[in-house]
Amino acid sequence: MPAHEFTLEDLKRILREGAGADEGVDLDGDILDTDFGSLGYESLALLETGGRIEREFGITLDDETLTDAATPRSLLEAVNALLVPAEVG
Template sequence: MNTFDLDELRGILRGMGGADEAALDGDIAETEFGYLGYDSLALLELCNQLERRYSIQISDDAVLNMPTPAKAVEYVNSLLMAEERA
């Protein structure tokens, strides 16, 4: 089973650049993306990266389901599980 975790998310965010990478250190799971320096456009880019990397389909409004890294990991894992069941 494919799973996605916080460290993978952190790596993708670091690869995207544009925000202070030091903000990604430590326990960021419940910190809102805006406080980490990522705006809605950055979150759409994150979704694009996740779609390419994991061959999943993420709707544009999915960012509403992912206000924090923990919620993003949870959401992506739910898509991966649904894909495996299909």
Template sequence: MRELTARRPAAPDAISAGEDESTDLDGDIIDAGFRDLGYDSLAVLELASRLERDWGVVVPDEVAATLETPRAVLDYVNERAAVK
């Protein structure tokens, strides 16, 4: 079974928009809020789009808005990827 991991939690490098250059993405950020990490709502929607494309897991916009941390994204994707 394929599993999304926290190599760099919730793939902040997969988010191409909204990154605050002062944010240290190399630290332990798995439970940090995306907003605290410098990512805006458009960046989270971009992440949802990339997860659908790369993992085949649909993340509706209304769900993406509730995924506030890298851990929440990991859990959401891995729960749905396991069902496939």
């Protein structure tokens, strides 16, 4: 088990706190595979979001992690990969 997990709820909270939310987008809908651009977030919003994830979860994200993660699902996977401790055995 990871020490803690980065969930979609965490991501939505951090997006709202750091970058706000587009009135035309329902973040509580099925957004896992929707492009961040379609959700109203440009690169600077993702930079701010990445900084907040790093602070809160005590990790360091590569620049590529943010630029390559086109959707919430891919960002969740990338962050959780850093949170999972090394497998034993």
